[in-house]
Amino acid sequence: GAVVSQHPSRVICKSGTSVKIECRSLDFQATTMFWYRQFPKQSLMLMATSNEGSKATYEQGVEKDKFLINHASLTLSTLTVTSAHPEDSSFYICSARGQVLEQYFGPGTRLTVT
């Protein structure tokens, strides 16, 4: 099956700093990548969709200036949480899709802002 990696798996940062999370498709070309956020004991909420070489599309209520997404190549998308605050602490998960409709998910990044 297709493999998606995320890095880092866990990060702790101080309030006001920025954090970058990488999402890579390891064995296929991802024309579209997605970023989700998950709070404890809750479901996944889609934050944004990114297509290679174009601007990301953000879901309603997601601040695009706080959550910067770059899909620089067919195998890499990055999410940067700018000026992080404690309320940004969450589990961030990316997914990727190639030529077929099935999506594959990365292992997630647990962000803690102190």
Place this chain on the structure above:
Amino acid sequence: GIQVEQSPPDLILQEGANSTLRCNFSDSVNNLQWFHQNPWGQLINLFYIPSGTKQNGRLSATTVATERYSLLYISSSQTTDSGVYFCAVERYNQGGKLIFGQGTELSVKP
């Protein structure tokens, strides 16, 4: 928007028992996936099943698209089956956006 409802929200089983998880959705879809989220948070693809029936070992799934529901069957459950099971759907012409149900939390006791 489309509504995705999963039932039951919680399920406790003895090892070896069988179970059926249900996913109802409120509109036509062109993609439906079942996932198992393990205790470390990783979402594992179980089935890509917009319609029909599939089987993989002790797991099988059926989607009846015309009636807007999908079922996930787990037979002879094992403790490693514990975790949260999510159903997610994609509507037509939505660019691949998956809408997730609230999940079924399964606990299999030895």
